[in-house]
Amino acid sequence: MTDIPARATHSSASSGSALLTVMKLRTFIALIAVLVFFSIAAPNFLSAANLILMAKHVALNAFLAMGMTFVIITGGIDLSVGSIVGLCGMVAGYLVLNGIDLQIGYTIYFNVVEIALITLAVGILIGAVNGLLITRLNVAPFIATLGVLYVARGLALLSSDGRTFPNLVGKPELGTTGFGFLGAGRLVGLPVSIWILIVVALGAAYLARYTPLGRHIFAVGGNERAARISGVRVNMVKMFVYMFSGFCAAIVGLIISSELMASHPATGESFELNAIAAAVLGGTSMSGGRGTIGGTIVGAFVIGILSDGLVMMGVSSFWQMVIKGLVIIVAVVVDQAQRRLQQRVTLMQMAKVG
Amino acid sequence: MSAALDHDVILKLEDVSKVYAGTVAVKQANFEVRKGAVNVLVGENGAGKSTLMKIIAGVEQPTAGRIMLDGNEVSFSSSGDAVARGIGMVFQELNLFGNMTVAENIFATREITNRFRKIDRKTQERRAGEFLDRLEAGIRPDMLVEDLRIGQQQLVEIAKAVSLDARILIMDEPTSALSAAEVEILFKVIADLKARGVAIVYISHRLEELIRIGDYITVLRDGRITGQEEVKNVDTQWIVRQMIGSDAKDFAKADGHVPGEEIFRAEDICLPRVTGGLAVDHVSLSLRAGEILGIYGLMGAGRSELFDCIMGRHGHASGEIFIDGKHIRERDTTRRIRRGLALIPEDxxxxxxxxxLSVASNLTLASLSRFVRLFHIRGGAERQGVRQMVRELSIKVGDPAQEVSSLSGGNQQKVVIGKALLTEPKVLLMDEPSRGIDVGAKADVFRTMRKLSRDGLGILFATSDLDEVMALSDRIAVMSNGKLTGTFDRAEASEAAIVAASALGHGPAPHILPQNLESNAND
Structure with missing residues (x-):
C-alpha cells in the first residue's frame, strides 16, 4: 500500500519523477547489479546448484526479515529473533532425541509433524511474551526484546548444558524419523525451505495488502493515536506482529536444525541484525508506517547474494563486513533522498493542480 | 493605582500586522506598553493575543509595521534579541526541560560557570533559590522539574522570566494552572515588579483577575484592536462587548427541522486530573436525534476531555453513557465506535x-469491517465507499491514492469527517471542527453539519469560537474548569450570558457576573 503513490505521479512531471522511479526501484536495481557483477566476476555463480544453495541461505534471513518488517512497520523492533532461532532449534532437537519424560516412567515421543508444531508454538509464545511486555507493561520494544534475547539464549544453553544435540535422525520404532526433510528435502526440484518461504511470503504480502489487520499494522506505525481513535485495537496489532516474528524465527530454527541434523544452542547469534538490515534495505522505515514484504525479500536477497558472492570471489570476511555496512548506509541515504524528491514532486503537482 | 502620567510608554507597536499562510493573525495593531504598570491584553481564543506577544518577544517577526522601543525603531530576529533588550516572556505552553533541575532550567542558556567553564551548580542553586523564595512556592532549586505539579512548573517558568531582570515582562495566561493561593503570591510578585518600574504585559481569560490587577486594558478581536482603556474606567460588561463585537459571520442557516427523540445521554462523567482535581467534573448532558449541541468553553475548560471520556479513551474516567436509551457498557474506543459513536478530534x-497513508486508506481506516468478506478487503467496495465520501463532502483530491498529507488543511479535515461518517455513527462528536481551515472549507464543514443533523444524526461539537457556537447550535452548553456551568436554548442564549458562564467554573467570583446570567444558567 505504500507504493500506491507511485501511480499518482503524472506522466507530465518529467525528469523529477523519472529519477523518482529509479530511486523507488533502487533495491531491485541493486539486486540486478549484484547478480550481473557476480555472474561476471565469480565463476560458477550462475550455475543452478549455486543459485539454489544461495536461495537456501537467503531464505533463512528472509524469514526473519519478514517478521521484522511487520514489527518495524508498527514502530517497534525485535532483537530477540536470533535467540528464538537458537531456542527453537534446541526444542526441536530435544524432542527428537528425548521426547517428553512424564516423570511416571513413561516418555512421550512425538512424530516430526508434531515436533514442528510444538516448536512453532514455542516461537509464537516467546513472541507473545515480547508483545505482552510491550503492550501491557509498557516496556520499550528495544529493551523488552533485548531482555528476551538474553533469556531465550540462556534457556537454549541451559537445555543442553551448552552441548549440541547431535544426530537428529530419530528412531523408526519411536516414529521420530524424517526430521531431515525440512532442510534437505525437495519438492518439484526446489528445496522444501524455499517452498515454505514462498508460501509464508505470499501469505504475509497478502496480509499486508488485503486484510484489515495489515492495514491496521500500517496505521499503528503511521500514527498510533489516530489509529486508536479510529477504533484500531493497537495492542492486538502489536501482539500479532511480535508473535508473527516469533513464528518466523521458529521456522528458521527448525530449518537450520534439520539442515545440520543437529541443534546447537548458539545458533542464530546476531541473526537479528541481518534481518533488520534486509528490512531497511528493502525500504522499511525505522520510524514506522512504511515497508513492504516484497521489498524486504529483495533486500534479503541483495544481502545474501552479496555475502555469498564475495565468499566465492575469495574476498576476506573482514572486507565483507565493511562492504555490507556501506551498502546499508547507502540504501538509507538514497531512501532519504527519495523522500525529499517525492515531497518536491508532490508539491509541484499540487501547485499545478492549484 | 497611580496616575497615568507616571507611566511612560516604553514599547509601542505601530500598525503591526502578521500574516500566516492564508490567514491574517494580527491586523494593523497599535499597542502601547507602559512602564511600571500592568498592561492587560484580552480577547477570545484565536483573536491574536499570543501572536502579538510573540512578536514583542521576538519569537515571530511582524509582516508589516514597526516596533518602537524607548522611541527607537527596533527589530528582533530571535527571542535572544528581545531578551538582550530586556524583554522576557512567560509562555502559555511550558517551555521547561523536565529532565533537568529547577535551577538548571532557570539558568538554561546562561549557565553560571567558574574559571574552567564548569557549571557552578552551587551558585546557580543559591541564586535560583532567591527567585523561588519570592514566589513562596516551596520549590527547592535542586528538584527535577518533571516531579513538580503543573502549577509549580508554571511558577518555575515565572521565576525564570523574573530572573532575566527584564524591563518588559510578558505573561501569557500565567494563572491557568495555578491554585488560588498561588495566584495571590503571583499578584504580590507582580506588584513588586511594578513598583520597580517593570512593564508587565498580562494576558488572561479570567476577567475578574484583569480588573483586579490591570492598569491598562487592550481588547483584541479577530486580530484587530477594538478597545483601549484604563482599567479603572471599565467594567466586565465593557470588556465582553469589546471582545464579542456586534458583527456576525456568515454561517449555514438553520433549516428549521425539529429534533427527534433523545439519541444520546451522558450521566455524571468524571475524569480525574493527574495533578489533582477533576478535568471533567460531574458532567451530564443529553442530545436528541437531529440536534446540534454546541459546547462552548475556553481553553482548558474540559471540552476535549469530555469527548475523550465519551469515546472511552480514559480507563479511569467514571460515568455512564446511553445511546438510544440503551446503556453502553463497552469501555473501549473500538466497541464504542461500533455502537454508533464517532469522534473528530481537535488535533x-x-x-x-x-x-x-493515502486519502483512501485514511477514509476507510475506522470502517474496514464494512468492506470485508471473511478477512479479505473487497477493493471494489472500498473504492466505492471512498468515492461516495469524496463526492458527498466535496473533498478536492485528484486521486484518492495520494498521500493525505498532500491535501490542504480543509480537505484533510473533510477526510477526518469522512472517516467518522463511514462508520455510520448515530452520534458525532466534533472537537473544534473549524480549527485551522480556510473560510471556504469552514463553510463546507458547517453545511455538512447541518445536513447530517437533518438526516437525524446527533451532533455534539466543542468550540471556543463564540460566533460559531451561537450560529450553529440548537442548544448551547457551556463548560468551565471541567464543570457544565450552563445550558441555553438558542432562543434564549445571549453572548454575554455565555461568556459569563464560561468563567463560572473558576471558584467564587459572582460579584462580577452580569445580572441576566442568573436567570439563564440552569446548571
Missing amino acids: RQREGLVSI
Whole structure:
C-alpha cells in the first residue's frame, strides 16, 4: 500500500519523477547489479546448484526479515529473533532425541509433524511474551526484546548444558524419523525451505495488502493515536506482529536444525541484525508506517547474494563486513533522498493542480 | 493605582500586522506598553493575543509595521534579541526541560560557570533559590522539574522570566494552572515588579483577575484592536462587548427541522486530573436525534476531555453513557465506535490522520469491517465507499491514492469527517471542527453539519469560537474548569450570558457576573 503513490505521479512531471522511479526501484536495481557483477566476476555463480544453495541461505534471513518488517512497520523492533532461532532449534532437537519424560516412567515421543508444531508454538509464545511486555507493561520494544534475547539464549544453553544435540535422525520404532526433510528435502526440484518461504511470503504480502489487520499494522506505525481513535485495537496489532516474528524465527530454527541434523544452542547469534538490515534495505522505515514484504525479500536477497558472492570471489570476511555496512548506509541515504524528491514532486503537482 | 502620567510608554507597536499562510493573525495593531504598570491584553481564543506577544518577544517577526522601543525603531530576529533588550516572556505552553533541575532550567542558556567553564551548580542553586523564595512556592532549586505539579512548573517558568531582570515582562495566561493561593503570591510578585518600574504585559481569560490587577486594558478581536482603556474606567460588561463585537459571520442557516427523540445521554462523567482535581467534573448532558449541541468553553475548560471520556479513551474516567436509551457498557474506543459513536478530534495531525497513508486508506481506516468478506478487503467496495465520501463532502483530491498529507488543511479535515461518517455513527462528536481551515472549507464543514443533523444524526461539537457556537447550535452548553456551568436554548442564549458562564467554573467570583446570567444558567 505504500507504493500506491507511485501511480499518482503524472506522466507530465518529467525528469523529477523519472529519477523518482529509479530511486523507488533502487533495491531491485541493486539486486540486478549484484547478480550481473557476480555472474561476471565469480565463476560458477550462475550455475543452478549455486543459485539454489544461495536461495537456501537467503531464505533463512528472509524469514526473519519478514517478521521484522511487520514489527518495524508498527514502530517497534525485535532483537530477540536470533535467540528464538537458537531456542527453537534446541526444542526441536530435544524432542527428537528425548521426547517428553512424564516423570511416571513413561516418555512421550512425538512424530516430526508434531515436533514442528510444538516448536512453532514455542516461537509464537516467546513472541507473545515480547508483545505482552510491550503492550501491557509498557516496556520499550528495544529493551523488552533485548531482555528476551538474553533469556531465550540462556534457556537454549541451559537445555543442553551448552552441548549440541547431535544426530537428529530419530528412531523408526519411536516414529521420530524424517526430521531431515525440512532442510534437505525437495519438492518439484526446489528445496522444501524455499517452498515454505514462498508460501509464508505470499501469505504475509497478502496480509499486508488485503486484510484489515495489515492495514491496521500500517496505521499503528503511521500514527498510533489516530489509529486508536479510529477504533484500531493497537495492542492486538502489536501482539500479532511480535508473535508473527516469533513464528518466523521458529521456522528458521527448525530449518537450520534439520539442515545440520543437529541443534546447537548458539545458533542464530546476531541473526537479528541481518534481518533488520534486509528490512531497511528493502525500504522499511525505522520510524514506522512504511515497508513492504516484497521489498524486504529483495533486500534479503541483495544481502545474501552479496555475502555469498564475495565468499566465492575469495574476498576476506573482514572486507565483507565493511562492504555490507556501506551498502546499508547507502540504501538509507538514497531512501532519504527519495523522500525529499517525492515531497518536491508532490508539491509541484499540487501547485499545478492549484 | 497611580496616575497615568507616571507611566511612560516604553514599547509601542505601530500598525503591526502578521500574516500566516492564508490567514491574517494580527491586523494593523497599535499597542502601547507602559512602564511600571500592568498592561492587560484580552480577547477570545484565536483573536491574536499570543501572536502579538510573540512578536514583542521576538519569537515571530511582524509582516508589516514597526516596533518602537524607548522611541527607537527596533527589530528582533530571535527571542535572544528581545531578551538582550530586556524583554522576557512567560509562555502559555511550558517551555521547561523536565529532565533537568529547577535551577538548571532557570539558568538554561546562561549557565553560571567558574574559571574552567564548569557549571557552578552551587551558585546557580543559591541564586535560583532567591527567585523561588519570592514566589513562596516551596520549590527547592535542586528538584527535577518533571516531579513538580503543573502549577509549580508554571511558577518555575515565572521565576525564570523574573530572573532575566527584564524591563518588559510578558505573561501569557500565567494563572491557568495555578491554585488560588498561588495566584495571590503571583499578584504580590507582580506588584513588586511594578513598583520597580517593570512593564508587565498580562494576558488572561479570567476577567475578574484583569480588573483586579490591570492598569491598562487592550481588547483584541479577530486580530484587530477594538478597545483601549484604563482599567479603572471599565467594567466586565465593557470588556465582553469589546471582545464579542456586534458583527456576525456568515454561517449555514438553520433549516428549521425539529429534533427527534433523545439519541444520546451522558450521566455524571468524571475524569480525574493527574495533578489533582477533576478535568471533567460531574458532567451530564443529553442530545436528541437531529440536534446540534454546541459546547462552548475556553481553553482548558474540559471540552476535549469530555469527548475523550465519551469515546472511552480514559480507563479511569467514571460515568455512564446511553445511546438510544440503551446503556453502553463497552469501555473501549473500538466497541464504542461500533455502537454508533464517532469522534473528530481537535488535533488533526496528531490524532485525526495517519499522514503517510493515502486519502483512501485514511477514509476507510475506522470502517474496514464494512468492506470485508471473511478477512479479505473487497477493493471494489472500498473504492466505492471512498468515492461516495469524496463526492458527498466535496473533498478536492485528484486521486484518492495520494498521500493525505498532500491535501490542504480543509480537505484533510473533510477526510477526518469522512472517516467518522463511514462508520455510520448515530452520534458525532466534533472537537473544534473549524480549527485551522480556510473560510471556504469552514463553510463546507458547517453545511455538512447541518445536513447530517437533518438526516437525524446527533451532533455534539466543542468550540471556543463564540460566533460559531451561537450560529450553529440548537442548544448551547457551556463548560468551565471541567464543570457544565450552563445550558441555553438558542432562543434564549445571549453572548454575554455565555461568556459569563464560561468563567463560572473558576471558584467564587459572582460579584462580577452580569445580572441576566442568573436567570439563564440552569446548571
